[in-house]
Each structure stands twice: as C-alpha cells, then as structure tokens.
Amino acid sequence: MATPILRANKLVKSVPTAEGLLTILDGVDVEINSGEAVAILGQSGSGKTTLLGLLAGLDLPTSGTVHLDGEEITAMSEEERAKARGRYVGFVFQTFQLIDSLTALENVMLPAELRRDPEPMQAASRYLERVGLAERTTHYPRQLSGGEQQRVAMARAFASRPRVLFADEPTGNLDLTTGARIADLLFELNREEHTTLVLVTHDESLASRCDRRMTLAEGRTVP
C-alpha cells in the first residue's frame, strides 16, 4: 500500500473582513500518495489557492493539521517550515515568479544556492538544457517570452529535486499552444523525476492528465 506523502486533516482557514469572519476552507481533508499527480479543481474563490498554500506550508490554517512526509508542518515555526520547503517542495506559479534581476541560469541556481550546494551551476545548466533553454542561460526574464519564462520556472522547480511539486495554474498566463507544450513538459519532468504533483487548475483537460482530481466548492471538497 502506497504511503501518503501529504496529509491534511480538517483544514479550516478563516480571515477577518469588514463584514466579519470569512471562512475560505471549511474542514477539508486531503491525502496524497508519493508519486501521485492530483488536480485540485474549483471555481474562482472556491479556496484552491488557499489549500495549495496550506499544503505547501506557505501559510498556517486557522485549525487542522498538515503532515508532509510524516512531519507535521502546521506545528512548525516559520523558520522550520521554510527549511522543510527547501527540502521537500518545489513550485511552479501562474505568474512565473522569476527574479527579474537574475539571468535564467541564476534563477535556476537559486534553490541550490540557498541550500549551499557546492556546485549549483552544474545541475542548473542541466535542467535548463532539459527544458530546451540551453542557449538562453544568460537572458534576463524580460528578454524571454511567457512560455520560456515558465520553462525556466519549471527548471528551477525541478532543480531543487523536490518530493512534492505544487503548480498553481501553470498554463493560466499562456496561449493554448504554448500552454499545451508547457503542460507536456511538466508531466514529462514529473514522470522522470518521480515527483508528487499537486496541480491547481481551472483547466479540465489539464486536470484529466492527473491520476486523481479533487474538486472544491465554497471551501469544501465535493465528492
């Protein structure tokens, strides 16, 4: 039986607003096995991104727990959670989130540099080559197209050898053709690296390529 790498119990997230307390997630349970690809679907405002943030340890729930590879990240300090993210987690964002003052290669090197790996450049070059950008290593993000920026972002995410890759609408800012190519690349890399993939998307076709789908509506999972 496969072991869950990611487990969330009764996750509740509420935020204070001018109109009172707004509950974004209301008792969500999640269990994702190692190597599995799970799509989280739902309409705008259903709580997808909030759930992704909690599962990845970017934020803390109002109540409930999250275990990542057996460690309860919800009980950790921000300092410990950051270290856990560095060890286990990779991200691909809708808006790419490359650091614009760094070249493509430097962006990809960043996770390894933060971990103080002795040879950050080697792995970074390899991953850039893998995403087809070997010739663009010295280019800055503003000199790259949207699709190219997302490929750099994927190289960066996989270069940190994550156990779990969180992808937030990875094709949301791209045209259909480019989006499809990026999606192909994402699933190829995921397979090659045996990564667990948690994918937040609106896109049904993208979701259908995952092993399992989970739909959210008004902060709850819909069966």
Place this chain on the structure above:
Amino acid sequence: MNVRLILRLVARDWRAGELRLLLAALLVAVGTVSAITLFVDRLQQALLAESTSFLAADRVLSGSQPIPDSFRAAAISQGLAISDTLSFPSMVYAETSAGRNQLVSVKAVSETYPLRGTLRISDQPFTTDRPTESVPERGEVWLDSRLFPSLGVVLGDFVQVGYEKLKISRVLTSEPDRGGSLFDLGPRVLMRLADVPATRVIQPGSRIGYRLLLAGDDRALNEYRERFRDQFMASGNYRWQSIRESSPSIGSALDRAESFLLLGGLLAVILAGIAVALSANRYAKRHYDHVSVLKTLGATPNEIQWGYFGVLTVLGVVGVVLGLLLGTGIHLGIVQLLATYLPTDLPLPSARPLWLGAATGFICLIAFALPPLLALKNISPMRAVRRELNVTTTSGLITYGLGTCGALILLVWYSNSLWLTFWALAGGCLVCLVFGVIATLLLRGGRLAGMQAGSLWRLALAGLQRRRRENVAQIMIFGLAIMLLLILVLIRTSLIDEWRQQIPENAPNHFVMNVTSNEVGAMQSLLEEHTDYDGKLFPMMRGRIEAVNGVPVRDYQRRSRSADRGSPRLSSERNLTWTSELPPNNKMIAGSWWPSDTQESLVSIEQGYAFGWGLGVGDQLTFDLGGLKVVAKVANVRTVEWDSLRPNFFIIFSEAALADVPATFMTSFYLSPDRKRFLNDILSKYPTITVIEVDELINQVKQIVSRVTQAVELILFLVLGAGALVLIASIQASRDQRMKEHALIRTLGGSRRLIAGSLASEFAILGLFAGVVAVVGAEITVYALESQVFEMSYQARPWFWLVGPLIGALIVVTVGYLGTRSLISTPPATILRDL
C-alpha cells in the same frame, strides 16, 4: 544565506540598477557631510588661526604685576611657545633741534613676538607697508607713522625713552594685537624688552601691562589654564584671555559662522537621511516578490533578515569608502575654487570629519534603511501565489523611533549642541504636524476644484487624490526640502546683513584723544571741515568706583555672587565721561535720562556692568577721580552698542557731578584711506593729541566676515544638491505605480501629450502645495532661529509667500520631468509586460 550568495545578490541588484539610488543617497549623505566637515574643520582652524593673530597668540595671560617665572617655566614644560610683552605710557622726546615730546604707549617685546599674526613695517610714514619676521634690534625703536610728524623726526633720528636714547629704525604700520584695548593705546613705540631696564621707567606705582603670550595646541593650553586657574583667581592680578573674550565682535562673528555652518551640515544630514529612507523603501518594495519567492524556495526569515543586513553592510562599506573619497574630492575642489580667498596654507584636517562622514553613512543606513529592509523577513511566502496580499511592515514605532534616534545621534554629535538639536527637532515635529494638516487640506480643496477643470487637470488632481497618503508625505518631504533651502537662504541673508550692519560703511575708524578743553572748538571745526564728522567730543577722565552704597568696593565685590561671571571688574580704573544727552547707539532700559540742566550728581551705568554686579537705579556710588571723591546716584541703566566704534562708556555722569574735574576730550571719526595725510595735518597742528587708527582692525574683521560668507554660500550649494536628491528619490518611490497607471491610460487611447501634461500638472500642483507648506514652516523656523539661536530681530518678508510656491512648482516640475522622462517615452506594451 552565505556571504558569497549575499555578495552575488548585491552584485545582481547593482547590475539591475536596484541599488543605485540607495547608493547615490548614501554617497550624497557621506560625501556632503564629509565635504562640509572637512572644509569647515580646516576653515575653522584657519579662521581661528587668523583670529588668534588679533591676540598675537592663542591665549594671553595679562596682568598689572610681573608674570612670575614659574608661569613661564610651566608653559615651556607643557610644550607651549611663549613670548613676553610689556606696555606702559611714557613721554618720549625727539633728539632733534625742534626737541618735541609726545605721550606714547610703549610696547617692549621679546624676540619671539608675535606668536601669531605678523608685524608690518615701512620705510616712510603713511606709505605702503610690508610684513616682517623680526622685531626691533637692541638699541632701536619702531614708531607709528603719526609719531613722525608729531615729533618732527625721520628714520635714523633718535628718541629718548626715559634715560635711554634709542634709534628710530623703522615705521611700524601694524601689529597684530593692537586692537586689544583701544583706550590704553597712544601712538605706539615698539622696542626690545631687553632695553627696558636701561630706560628706568618702571618705578613702583607705574601703570604697566604685563602680558605672557602663549601658543600651542588647545589641549596643552587648557591644561595650562586648569593648572594655574586657582593662582590666577586667587591673586586677582592676572587675566586669562582668548580671542572670544578679548575681541567680542570677532568672537561673535566666529560663533555665528560656526552655528551657521553646523546648521547647513545638519540640514544636509537630514535631507540625506530622508533620501536614504525613500530609496530603501523603494528597494524594499521592489523586493517583496523576490522575498516571497525566496521563501517558497526554502529561505528562512532569519536568512532573509541576515541576508539583507549583509546587503546593507556591503552597501554601507562601499558607500562610506566612496562617499569619503567623494567628500574629500569635493572639499579639495572647494578649496581650489576659493583658493584666492583662503589662507595659502590651510591647516590639515583632523580625523573627526572622516569619522563623522563614516558614522553618518552607517547611522543613516541603520536608522533610515534598516527598518524597511527588516520588514522583508515578514513577507508571507503566500504572496508568491496571491500577489494582492498585504505586507506586514515593521511597526511605525520602530521605523520612526529608529529614524528619530538616528537623526538625534547624528544631530547631537554633529552640532555638539543640545540646544541647536532641540530646536532642529522641535522644528521638525512642528513642521510634520503643520505640514500634514495643510497638505491634507490642500489636496481635498484641490480635488473639489479639479471637478470643474479640464481633463488634463482632472487627471492630475485625481492622481494626487488617489495616492493621497503618499502625496501628503511627498508634499511634506518636498515642503521640507524647499523649506530648508528657504531657511538657508533667509538665514544667510539675515546673517550677512547683520554682519554688514555690525560694521557699517563709513563707521568711525579713527579715535582722537587727549584734546584739551580749549582745543575742543577748533578740533570740532577741523573735523567737520575735512571729514563727514557730525559727532561731538566727549570729556574723558580716569577714575574708579570706591564704594557702593557706602560699602567699600572690594568688600562689595567679594560679597557679590556674580563675581566670576566675566563682567569687567568693579574696582578697576575706567574711562569716565559726562554728558547732558543720551549718546546715540545707547538705549535706556531702566530709570530715566536726566534733564539737561540737572544740578544733581547722577550717573548712568551700562547694562552688563550694572547687572553683573547687581547695581540698579537708586544705588549710591562713590568714585575716586585721582584723589577727588565724587558721590553720584544711579539714575538709569542703558545698553551700549560696543561694535559701533563710537565713543562708548560704561559709566556716564551728569554734567553737574564732574563740572569741576579736569578732563581731556575724545571722539571718533571716519577717514577714507586716501585721505590719511589729514592725520599729519592734525598732528602737526596739535602735537599733544593722540590719534588711534582702528581701520586695520576693521579691515581684518571685514575680511573674516567675507570669508565666512563664501563658506556659507558654498554650503547652501551642497545642501541644494542633497535636496534635489530627496526629490528624485521621492519621485522614484512612486515611479512604478505611475508607470502602470499611465500605461493603462495610453492603452485606453490617452495621448503621450495628455500623459506628459497631466504629469507636469501633477508635479506643478505638488510643488505649489509643497511651496505653500514650506513657506509656513520656514517662517516659523526662521523666526525661532533668528530669535533664539542667532539673536537677531524678526523681519517680515511678504515676497516670500509668492516666491516659495513658485520655486516649489519649478523645482518639482523640473526634477519630476527628468525623473519620469522614460515613463512617457516607453511604449505601454513594454511597461505592462514588465510590470
């Protein structure tokens, strides 16, 4: 994060231009402060050196008793240079057929005289002179120009001083410490100290002034003073003099110059601090996304904190080193620029300016740049997926607290004056409050007015309204910068005017003394005929206070608690006069002036003298005038303008009180340099009178004032540069937001002209409002500074209210245009993609 990564981050941020503004602000802070302090330090040293030449030494120990050898030995052992002088009045006789004689003031000097300043001599009376390093040889004397006609002698003749015959070898035209005390000076005869015993003029009871001149570094001089303080005080025979005590007008010019230069420096520090804060804020804002991404990649809050602290440290070290180099360069440039006006050999600077520059850089960074960068560690990693998330910044208390602490440390350290710091801070707080309220009201009013305006102005006013909080802050900052510039211009103008007024054109530059009562009428006519003289001759006699309300003066003096407050001694012999009218430049502050025909024995006392010794209206003073007792009641207390260079007296009697006392008369008058020959005519006609030339002293004071003025103008220029940087930093702070908005407007069909016009209008309104705010602030601050720090009277300036806002609009539009030029010319697609 490791050091290598930090260095790479700094290098990458530098490459991307992220750090340039912050580094520029830091360079300006360090550069301005070190340039100002280096220049001021050297100038002050030079000014002080120049001023000490008025004493002919750094300090002088003077007294009516011989200076003990132990004082001399101690000074030498302390490493001080010493020189002795001895002054006494004496009759000299010309060894010529005419055989004239004249009462002169002899000064006998040792070989090392003077320790500061130079003697000037010539080979003919009343002709061009030259400096000399020497003093008269043994057996020789140097005479004042005016003694040549009055004694009827030429170079090479002999004069008799006491029992000794001395050869006239030079014309003495100027000696550094001549201005010391005007009324002890007759025409000067300079001779060697070693020749004095042979003259046998020093007898018990002779009026002799002994002076030990001292020169050396301040610490040694202060130690020496401390060592002998008790002995000076106990004997009551010796007085310790520095330039500030011995020549009040130069002392106060120096004090004001220092205050002003410091104020200029303070403003530069504050402006630079604001520029650092603004650029650090912008830098931090531009790193919100970076930090959130770094955190998703595993960077911990601690690593973020130390990482950015490291960035600041690297920046600080680079900024301080480059800033000090820049400051040194600027200061050398200034020295070069003003080379013709500055002393040829400016003393080398002390280390203080460099320390101050370096500390300014780091304190600026810690106080102004650290808070926004520290806040970066609190950025939530969730921002990477939700960009709209608010950022928890450092609490206002910490941000403003640190800023205020930093400013305080810098201000106190820089000015060495809690009082000046207090006023700068109180002004700052008041200004922030007043500026905030006015700026808010102006923006609200502007929005209402904008509803009626065309699209260009409406767009501009809507822009201002939309960023109201930022704009109130910007109006405050622009306002503050403009206010500081206005203050500087105003204070500078007031100071210079005040200085000019202090020694007005055509102020009297010659004193005539020893005029007998039957010569008064003729002298008055002679002066009126040949000069613009419109004064009167005052009778003058010497006398001292013997008792106050029946209490012997020495007892009264001992009892008085104000004994060591620096007031002139009560028991000393003084010049006295009588008059029926209050002299010009004197103002009554207590009691009333006596009727011109009063038969009462009344006396009028100068304010400082009266208050220093607790004398008031109604007190009865007993005087001893050469053995004659005179009792008079204090009728009033008055102020005297000592700098007016007119005959001024501590004590003035009613005519009835001194009617029977024999007196000689004196007055002062102005004589232009080209009419100096007139002195010859007077002295030939009235050989017994004494003429004292003070034009040299006045020239020296004017020279100092003009140098100080140049320094002040220069500092205005540097502060202006710092102010401009604040404006640029402030515009940069809102640049990203503006770019985005304008790209959107252009995408929606707005022309480049509309954007440029609305931007110009926005900056013009911002500048105009800032100008209004600045004028209010400047008026308040200038009033406080003028009345509290510089001791000047307030002057209304209506033109100010027009010029302030116009300058504001002009500066902000110009700097704003330069700062946003690229914003207008960049295609909207590029901007939208970059954002």
